[in-house]
Amino acid sequence: MNSCSVIYVIAALAALLQGCSMLRSAAVPALASIDDSRLPRAETAASIPGLGPCTDNPDRTLRLNAAHPVTVLVHGCYGSSGQFRGLAQVFAFHGQQTACFTYDDRAALDVSAGELAASVDRLVKLLSVSGPGPVVTVIGHSQGALIARRALTSARPVIGYDDTRLGLVTISGPFAGIAAADACGSPVVRALSLGLIAPMCRLGTGDKWADITYASDFIRNPGTLSQQVAGHLKLDTDERGSCRRLLDGRCVEDDLTFTLDEQRHPVVDRDAAATVVEVKAGHVEIVGDQRVAPVKLIAVLQQNGIIRPTAPERSAAFNRLLWDVYRDPAFATITGPLSSGLAITRGPLPFALIERSE
Numbered sequence: 331m332n333s334c335s336v337i338y339v340i341a342a343l344a345a346l347l348q349g350c351s352m353l354r355s356a357a358v359p360a361l362a363s364i365d366d367s368r369l370p371r372a373e374t375a376a377s378i379p380g381l382g383p384c385t386d387n388p389d390r391t392l393r394l395n396a397a398h399p400v401t402v403l404v405h406g407c408y409g410s411s412g413q414f415r416g417l418a419q420v421f422a423f424h425g426q427q428t429a430c431f432t433y434d435d436r437a438a439l440d441v442s443a444g445e446l447a448a449s450v451d452r453l454v455k456l457l458s459v460s461g462p463g464p465v466v467t468v469i470g471h472s473q474g475a476l477i478a479r480r481a482l483t484s485a486r487p488v489i490g491y492d493d494t495r496l497g498l499v500t501i502s503g504p505f506a507g508i509a510a511a512d513a514c515g516s517p518v519v520r521a522l523s524l525g526l527i528a529p530m531c532r533l534g535t536g537d538k539w540a541d542i543t544y545a546s547d548f549i550r551n552p553g554t555l556s557q558q559v560a561g562h563l564k565l566d567t568d569e570r571g572s573c574r575r576l577l578d579g580r581c582v583e584d585d586l587t588f589t590l591d592e593q594r595h596p597v598v599d600r601d602a603a604a605t606v607v608e609v610k611a612g613h614v615e616i617v618g619d620q621r622v623a624p625v626k627l628i629a630v631l632q633q634n635g636i637i638r639p640t641a642p643e644r645s646a647a648f649n650r651l652l653w654d655v656y657r658d659p660a661f662a663t664i665t666g667p668l669s670s671g672l673a674i675t676r677g678p679l680p681f682a683l684i685e686r687s688e
Contacts, residue, residue, distance in 0.1 A: 363387065364418055368425050370395035376456050380449040384430040386412030392429055396457045399464040400427045401636070402450060406472025406502075407435060416618050416655040420628060423651050424638040429453065433477070436536025439548055443480035447489060450481065454490030463490065465560075467497030467636060471617050472587070475503025476541075476548075479562070479598065483553035490558075498555070498562040498603075499636060501627065502569075502613055504588045505552065505595035507544030511535075514543050552595060555603050562603045563634050565616070565627070566593040572612030585612025605634070623656040 363385060366372070372393035382390030384403055394400060401421055403414040411430035418428040431449060433442040450466060457463035470478030482489070482498050489496060514531035531539040541548035555562060572585035590608070599606055609616065611626050618624035631637040640648050 364415065364422055366422060369422050369427060370398045370425065374456065378429075378449055378452045378456070380431050380433060380445050381429045381453060382411060382432065384411050384414045384418035384428050386410060386415075392453075394427055394429075394457070396459060397464065398427055400429055400453065400457065400466050402429050402431055402446075402453070402466060402468045404431045404433075404446065404468065404470035404474035404478045406470075406474045409435075409471075409474065413619075414617075417624065417627075419651060419655050420624075421637060423648060424640070426638065431474075434536075435473075436538060438537040439473070439476055439480065439541040441537070442477045444486075446477055446481040447486050450496075451487075451489045454494050458490060458494075463494065465495050465497055466490075467499065469499040469501065469636075470503065471501040472503065472613065473538075473542075475500035476505065479503070479505075479552065479555070480548070482556050482559050484556045485553050486556065488558065489556070492558075494558050495560050496556070496558045497636070498559050499565065499631070500562070501565045501616060502567045502588060502593065503564075504542070504592045505549070505598045506592050507546065507549040508542045509544075509589070509592055511539065511543045514539055549595075552597050554597075555601055559603050561605065562601060563630070563636065564599065564604050564606045565630055566590055566606065566608045567613060567616050568608060568610045569612050572615060574612060574614055585614050587613035607634075618656055620657055623652040625652075 364383065372395055374396050375391055375393050377391055381392060381402070383392065403411075403417060405411070405413055411432050414428075414430050418430070421428045431446050433445055446468070450468065454463055454466055457466070468478045468482065470476070478498060479500055482496060488494075511531070514528070528539075535542070540546055543549065567588075568590055569586040569588065573581035573583070574585040575581070575583040598604065607630055609626050609630065615622050616624060616627050618627070628637060632639055
């Protein structure tokens with residue numbers, strides 16, 4: 331293997347690792363509980379593989395009320411259930427139940443999607459023991475968006491029952507493939523590396539390496555959504571000019587992970603169930619971390635019936651929650667759902683996904 335080939339392999343691997351590492355949000359302390367005082371009384375306790383509370387509590391038992399809808403949150407690369415604790419708190423404040431899906435970050439995305447589909451199937455059947463179950467909505471961020479949509483495609487077995495209604499929300503998903511992984515899917519690089527690019531890419535990210543490139547079957551053939559999916563809210567983030575970390579008023583770490591071109595896909599965007607919304611926000615900013623509350627995401631989810639509206643008389647309490655959970659100093663200026671920076675490019679979802687199915 332000549333020196334030129336070595337350079338191509340090393341450069342490709344470095345780019346791939348960088349592309350995944352950019353998904354890592356700042357470390358979040360392990361938080362073991364969620365305030366459930368506004369949630370419906372839990373009447374069912376169950377252990378479902380892959381699903382658990384949106385915390386880092388080692389007890390993964392789900393405690394739910396089967397008469398009410400459940401939102402399943404799917405994290406991205408290097409994520410965890412605990413990283414969605416804040417968003418789960420937002421749902422809980424509005425009286426809505428959540429569960430978080432945890433998966434092997436290095437597994438093939440189709441494998442993770444199959445595991446998610448099986449978990450949601452068991453959840454739906456758990457909620458339907460005493461009659462038609464409520465709507466289950468799956469929300470995936472970043473890599474989790476790819477897994478969430480794939481789990482709900484028509485190629486999968488029916489989830490729950492034929493009349494089960496499902497909702498889907500994807501956030502900042504690289505449906506066109508991750509640009510940083512282009513070298514892994516390039517025939518030219520494969521030739522120049524004398525075939526070593528594949529094992530190097532697998533070394534860097536695991537079996538999923540073959541799914542995240544522009545040339546993969548996973549990306550080129552995303553499939554159509556199952557007829558059980560009543561609506562797909564696809565939220566694309568324009569991450570240009572975003573900043574994850576400031577130092578002395580200067581941005582020292584940007585919040586740009588995926589371009590709009592990486593997030594757009596003609597088959598996904600034109601699906602009959604899809605509503606595409608574009609938001610000016612950074613990749614971590616949109617879902618929030620310990621420095622910034624996800625006010626733009628909350629606005630979109632409220633506008634589309636995923637999160638219930640915040641009653642005006644409860645705005646002050648909601649602001650306090652955003653401060654307690656995210657320590658975002660901007661909470662004091664939030665008096666209700668924000669709408670700035672949003673551009674809806676297709677019509678609203680066909681129904682409010684928070685409503686109980688008939």
